[in-house]
Amino acid sequence: MIWAFKNLAAGAVRWPLWTRLAVADIQQTYRRSFIGMAWITFSFAMFIGVKILIFGSISAADNDLFAAWLSIGFLIWAYVAGNVTDGCNVFINARPWILGTKMPLSVFVYQSLTRHLINLAYSSLVIIVLLWVLKWQLTSVAWWAIPGMLVLVLNAWWVQIFLGVLSSRHRDLIHLVQSGMRVLFFITPILYMPDQLGGNAFLLTYNPFTHFLAIVRDPIVLGTIPSASWMVALGFSVFGWILAILTLQFWGRRVPFWV
Template structure:
């Protein structure tokens, strides 16, 4: 019997095959993702609706608070905060849960012969289901605070696709690295919490940039170096009927290409070691 070379699992073909084989098993990971939500809210009267309720209560509380602090109309700030929260929950969920995606699925990885990407697809699918649930809050918001929506609102669809693509490579790369270096997990969670306050979710970026105080305007422009700003804006602007800004899409597309290129390198070199590291 001919031995399989040790390097056979560390090729570009193996890395690509892992992604493609995992995608073909979408019946498996889509079912598991839905079961994750059902298990989390089992025996609950409202079930997954609690996803939307908890998010809405937090967003409304912060919207009321910051509208008073910044002396802004609640009708203007609250939709900004609500949509920002919906997008941020998806992004932060992919990062936080992605950093432990393989650790959390240790039993399946050791006993179920499946591509690693199955667990990543399951995570992203679960976050997409959360996103859809939270859109209920958005629809209620449109009734209470009508927005001037037009045909450009469909830009939210490709924006969500880009968020999902980036969520997949982040979860895949972080998941592999964290299985080897467990200290990455608490660091990632701390960074996510910090970035929430540095990203214009509960504060309005345009208002600070156009502030009559030059010092405030200059400091606000530093947010351009925050990649989360661009991800939030490409989906929030169309959902609020605002004009699109080209630079946000350019930055997101560049991050998507570079991120997947680096992730493929990580997947090629270390995919076969994950089952030993977990």
């Protein structure tokens, strides 16, 4: 496993490069626009606003509760789904870099992870404002969202390594993951609350994303610590990291031939 760990470490020490690249990626998306990166916040606000308006009126749940539920759910979903789908292309998009420079593969994973964290930070401004407008009462349990968030990052990390290596060789995986995520969105409780599904609510527990959302959202919105979801999330972290390290160790060196 030495090569894989060395690669992760050699990439990590290049942090001035990958943080710069991550910022440059985002700036490039909004280049020459007047408000620049504020567009991330602005577009998320509009998106959330419309969703609350439409789905709030057809939801039986309490309006304020539903607004908080839906907006935080979307925030986390956008982060998780973004990492999963971009993870597939993390090395393919870096092809000129991989073939033109000697750069540890993990640099591109760190770059992508950082980019998504910046996006998340800009979008969460909307949530902060929303919770303030709703005069949302946070309990001391809400702090549990922070370790929850760390677990999400830890999982985004291995997912990008794992999917990045495999889908550089097997391009069908990219499309499979994209289609899969579209389906999973609807069996993740974001637009609705689990009890609205009645007898079918148990289906949600088979979707790992339900649990990843719960460990961050429940402490803030419901004021509870979902212990079962924590177990699932931690299990995935351990299992996933073992999978990712093995993938990197055995196939990482083949990636320059595949991209």
